[in-house]
Amino acid sequence: MFVCCPCEEGTLSMETPTLDKLSREVLAQIDIQRAFIISRLIVAAERLQVFRTLHGKRMKAVSIGRALKIHRFYRDTFLNSLASLGLLHKAGDIYWNTRFAEKYFIDERSIYWTRQYSKECVQAYEALTVLERMLASGRSYASIEGLKKLSYTDAMERDRRQAEDFTQMLFHFHRDDAKALAKYLDLSKHRAVLDVGGGSGVMSIALARKNPHLHACVLDLARVCEIAAGNIRRAGLSRRIRALPGNIRHRLPVGYDVIMFCDIGPVSKQLLRNAYKSLPTGGLIVAVDRYLSDDGTKPLDRLVAQFVGSSFPQATRSDMVKAVQSCGFQAVKASNVYRDLWFITGTKPAIASE
Numbered sequence: 001m002f003v004c005c006p007c008e009e010g011t012l013s014m015e016t017p018t019l020d021k022l023s024r025e026v027l028a029q030i031d032i033q034r035a036f037i038i039s040r041l042i043v044a045a046e047r048l049q050v051f052r053t054l055h056g057k058r059m060k061a062v063s064i065g066r067a068l069k070i071h072r073f074y075r076d077t078f079l080n081s082l083a084s085l086g087l088l089h090k091a092g093d094i095y096w097n098t099r100f101a102e103k104y105f106i107d108e109r110s111i112y113w114t115r116q117y118s119k120e121c122v123q124a125y126e127a128l129t130v131l132e133r134m135l136a137s138g139r140s141y142a143s144i145e146g147l148k149k150l151s152y153t154d155a156m157e158r159d160r161r162q163a164e165d166f167t168q169m170l171f172h173f174h175r176d177d178a179k180a181l182a183k184y185l186d187l188s189k190h191r192a193v194l195d196v197g198g199g200s201g202v203m204s205i206a207l208a209r210k211n212p213h214l215h216a217c218v219l220d221l222a223r224v225c226e227i228a229a230g231n232i233r234r235a236g237l238s239r240r241i242r243a244l245p246g247n248i249r250h251r252l253p254v255g256y257d258v259i260m261f262c263d264i265g266p267v268s269k270q271l272l273r274n275a276y277k278s279l280p281t282g283g284l285i286v287a288v289d290r291y292l293s294d295d296g297t298k299p300l301d302r303l304v305a306q307f308v309g310s311s312f313p314q315a316t317r318s319d320m321v322k323a324v325q326s327c328g329f330q331a332v333k334a335s336n337v338y339r340d341l342w343f344i345t346g347t348k349p350a351i352a353s354e
Helices: 035-048 061-068 072-084 099-107 111-128 131-137 141-145 152-158 160-173 175-184 202-210 222-234 269-278 300-308 317-326
Strands: 088-091 094-097 192-196 215-220 241-245 258-262 284-289 330-338 341-347
Touching (some): 035 072, 061 072, 094 099, 111 160, 111 300, 152 160, 152 222, 160 175, 160 222, 175 202, 175 341, 192 202, 202 215, 202 222, 202 241, 215 222, 222 241, 258 269, 269 317, 284 317, 317 341
Parallel strands (some): 192 258, 215 241, 258 284
Antiparallel strands (some): 088 094, 330 341
16 A cells, blocks of 8 residues: 655755755865765665664664664764764764754655665666766666666556655655746646646646646556555545546647646657647646756756666757747747746647647
């Protein structure tokens, strides 16, 4: 049975624990070429759930080691390293979380994030072991190592736990994005949204909360829709939002005057054309993603993600605007209203411009 993330308005926003959040004393000790070692220690702490184990309590090193199955040979050095980084307090042989650890690894992270994101970080480290070979050959890590990488569809269908962790991780991650989108879009003259590849339902939930007249449909894989339906129930919006199992690469359902693509990976021209065909005259298309800047140098994390097997689009904002325009949409514009997130919108005209 799937466990749903809380969907209340009062939940904390999520802030990324970037290096500038660390103290100057800690930063002064970090060699930029060896920073990956420190990063890997933090990922291990997350994988082992050190901070969750110490949440609201103080424990001796031996008790922590026993609870988390950390061998005594490395136990004290590992815990002391986390203390040196400002993530744990230490008094004698007793350890407990610092406020930093509580904020970034407990208060602002769901258990789904802890499990899935740390798992993805480990996979990234493995991929980077052959980075030079990748750069020289143009091949991916999976290709070099002879690994078969599952598609998103296969991964979600084969592993129920991963489907839950991945989907709910994104629910947590996109809450602030969803609120920003709901604030930006004027949907007063629209009545129904098709959230293509809507995953957890976080975007539809935010739009429905902002627009009491609006109905929405989350279109995604059957297993993902189970999870979305749970989030929708928790939000008290089951009468206005439904989850519809389906293949987003096929013909899109009709009856919606807004079709939305939010952080679903590459949006092909065929997908845009399908949206155009399904929308009525005056219908709105919305594409939301962290598109590359027109000079291709930002955002940094989206760029480097390509080296660890990411399927995120490498299209620039201008590329996406042109793609939307080429499919017949008019009044196309790109707006950056929240962090490095861009909202691209367009309208289907009364007279088709093929």
